[in-house]
Amino acid sequence: MADEEDEVETVFIMATVKINGKEITVEDGTLILDAARQAGFEIPTFCYQARLSGLGSCRMCLVEIAGQKKLQPSCVTPVLHGMDVFTENETVKSARASMLEFLLANHPLDCPTCDKGGECELQNFVFKSGPRQSGFSEWKRRFHDKDKILSPVIVKNHNRCIHCERCVRICDEVVGAKALGGIGRGVMIQSTGFMDDRLDCDHCGNCIEVCPVGSFMSLPYRYKARPWDLKEVDTVCPYCATGCQITIGIRNGEVVRVKSRINTGINKETLCARGRFGYHFIQSRDRITKPMVKKDGKLAECSWDEALSVIKQMFGSGRRTAGIASARYTNEELFVFQKLVREVFKTNNIDLDSRFANKWVTSAMIDACSLAAGGIPIFDALKADLIFIIGSAVSDENPVTDYLIRTAASDRRKTLIIAHPRRMKLDSSSAISLRYKPGTEGEVIKGIADFIENGGESTSDINAAAARFKNASNITMFLGAEILRLANGVDVLTGIAALKALLKRSGKNIKCLPLFDRCNQRGARAMGIHPLFLPGLKKVKEDGMDCGEMLDAAKKGEIDSLYVLGEDIVSMHPDARFAREALSNIKFKVVQDTFLTETAKIADVILPGASYAEKDGTFTNQEGRVQRLRKVISPVGDSKDDLDILCSIGGFAYKSAREVFEKIKKEVAGYKDISFEELDGNGAIVTGHGRQSLSLKGTVPLLSGSDNSGQQSIKEDKEYPFLLITGNHLFHSGRLSQRADILMQLLPEPFVEISEDDARESGIVDGEKVVVKGNGYEAAMKLRIAKGSQKGVAFVPENFDSVSVNMFYKKGEGIPRVKIVKLP
């Protein structure tokens, strides 16, 4: 474990109870249901769900307690020392059967046409303990004949609802969307959105996941398969670095659904819209399935042999060649990629796309979060009494992390403080939400540190936050990837390190976790995708160039060839024009990817790789949890497993991801105890790479020394009043999600979001079409108003080819300024 050691020991009072005559000792306050399960007795439940508040409404779990007249709901009744509980006697069994009989009374029993048939909890319980016949011969309550389509992902059948309200509670308590509630009462009650409206919700589908019956159903999966026809494989979500476990179901070779499992992964039953519905890119018709080489200025399909042989020209090119990878590739692929670049191309010019970040900031981040010291399970981190988030619109960027933080923060003894310019869903759980202008993160940190050290009177939010820091004893900080985008990111991270040291001096336990937006961002660095570090974060002898430096060098004609593994530099690099220009100066460019990205379009060789569903390997999430990716289908068309491609180019003899992993274990200390074979739904947390910090102190140049810095442009500018920030939208991730049909239905085009005050001043209303102008670029989009966001800040999601946000950026000028004008 990383930063801190001594956890506070909690002493539990124990209670001894008898369950069906069997004595068991459990923590006082344990629910009878859990105690019974521990004693080996299963009690059926509908409304109970471990992470939700107790409802006690379905009455399936009634048990008899000696001395009590009435049966009691075991899911909300804690044990008392000396209790004598019966869970299987005749009274209990007949009560159980009668509840099922009641639930079936108005149930349509249209199992043959119900998507849930075969994995329905009602069916299963009736099979197990249900009445074998029913005395019900009345007309059934019926809300509608046809199922209701509530949203692009939800189809609802109210007739089948058994009113457990797991959907309502997960939406409210975990997702925080509060899109569902009860309408009507008695037997006419419906759990749904207001007036069955097309739901304005997060489209996470968690209501579908938790619904025990076929009432909330997935529209994309509708009538696609019967559960027993599915082949299901457990793997990991390819989007953000929360690293949710997912289960992909295929039928006749087609991916038909993604679901989550209640006992698997940190996400358990939850996912976000991207994870659950963002799978259509896998078998998209736009996948590139044939290798291509440029002939006479045009890309033409060719054989694998031909494509691979032309790449030989990069061998041994040294400093005039470079490699850029995406953090969406597996540890094994990235490890082999850096081997290829370092050992075969003979250069340390290797980096992630590092959209906005130079090598010093990324190093400082590794240091600030002590990534070299090993992983921290998020549930340990969330035990803190103060949780501080800075630099991430976490509700958008890492939705399931947002759920976990919301759940933790619902404990009134905990304090959540969020620092971000934009309003976000998680604000409703925070004690204090600090707003600031982008670029002034350092001042926020300094303000907190100053108050802690020197005290003060002012009633500002920052001081109020600082006072909370002072009162806390266990603090967890989440540092978002946005800090990496700041020209003064090193300063901010140095400030955070100083704050951590200050807090530690006053005896507090500090944990620090990164919030990354790419699934394997953490693993990629550990695998040596960094110009300064070899695998295991070992310092290189001769520094390589980072992504920005490579492009600078290319502009000057100092780079001859470039190998791009799955990254779209043209679309993501801040200053699109410069990136395109610099890349076109490179004579030979190889792009290995799954789609014809803007960058692939200007490549000389295109190698069609595989999606996450077509390969084995591991990802390391932001906690430092290594999880198994499992192959679900074979690579589409003539495309190939990426590991195979890299190995055949480099002439490496690895036959499988597992073999590469064995090699990684030898080179990357933190992975040495992990068994590839044994990685299950919980993954394994990496240990330290043998040192606490990178000891870069002195080598990391601060602002003044760093090359592409330039002071942040936070001067006022009347003509361009908004500072533009960007990032991922809740439904999108990089440019990959554009290829997922459903995600595109949920949000097909970008928008610009500004604060309510700004909107009022400019006289623009929500939903109005506006033009965003800046840096000689302009784009039309809809305006969205965010009540409570920082004034003078505009946000545009970076996920769309239709509006390339990076066009607003100018190299070296930091955060861009834009103006927003109404369409006439």
Place this chain on the structure above:
Amino acid sequence: MFEPILLKNINTHDSHRIDVYLKNGGYQALAAALKMQPDGIIQTVKDSGLRGRGGAGFPTGLKWSFIPKDPTIPKYLCCNADEGEPGTFKDRVIIEKDPHQLIEGMIITCCAIGAKVAYIYIRGEFVFGAERLKTAIDEAYQKGYLGKNILGSNFNCDIYIHKGAGAYICGEETALLESIEGRRGRPRIKPPFPALAGLYAKPTVINNVETLSCISHIVNRGAKWFASIGPEKSPGPKLFGVSGHVNKPGMYELPMGTTAREIIYNHAGGIRDSRKLKAFIPGGVSAPMLTERDLDTPMDFDSLAAKGTMLGSGGIIVMDETACIVKVAMRTMGFFRHESCGKCTPCREGTDWTYKVLQRIERGEGKEGDVELLEKLCGNIFGRTFCPLGDGAVMALRGALKHFRDEFAYHVKNKRCMG
């Protein structure tokens, strides 16, 4: 002749106005209570033997004594004026005719339990009553009985009116709290009990209008006096609302423990058209019905409980021999089916199913085994619901089945009424 206590003012002109109330000795109990120790007030109420008039008959002083004494924790009083039980109309009379009696009782209660804020949760249909209360509360503020530093005592108290939106379940105390907090009116899990975590998770007392209206009289005339009225275990005056097939339906204030015979025949003028009494419901439709044989039962909590029914709200519904008990049972179940909040399985599905069966029998489509089916359904609901509403539904039907099983059987067999 029993001299009315709670209803003593209602026939005075403008009895709802504060000056009339003051002329008749109003707010003197408040002045006296403000000079007492809060614990002293609680003890007095305990000694009086007052039991809650909302239905369950819980000892009021004991309920108040559960409230934590810590002065730093805010506490609340909620007056239950939802009066949703069919056959019940007693609270309405107090609210419309003598609202200050209730308000004075509430301020004294606040003083006793250390609450500074009280709510009156009033049934939405009581539009007129709510207006009367509003005016009365305004008057009380003007005269300094509400607001800051009441009668120079340093005690502050505010009362707010919260109107219900038409759900019987909101009379159940925890559903009432949910409703005041702005959520759907549905019962909460107990524990925690409201005395520890009620409104806004703070210690809360919930009392019925009639209960609270007794308080000023207890303070004025003493616990002993109150305890001397009616039976030892449930003393005090009681409002009996008589409706149905009687000559003089109406509101009668009598000592607790007066027999049903006396109420129905002496006060309510006997059965209309000199018919025979078939059945009577002693305390709102949740209370199982009784028959002629039970007319001499004293109407108090314990005596009625001994008969397998309850005093409930004291709303007596009288039925003569023309009433079809199957229809009565069907209508009653229809009420519970309609008012079930839908949270728990046995009540939601059970009331629906039972209602459908009763409807069928009533329509002449009964089938052999239907009576047994009804009994089975009652057994599957009773004692297994989340809150007492479901139990109430079953008790009502079981009462009818107990005394009139033959009539149900006849209906099933002959497809029509017995009469």
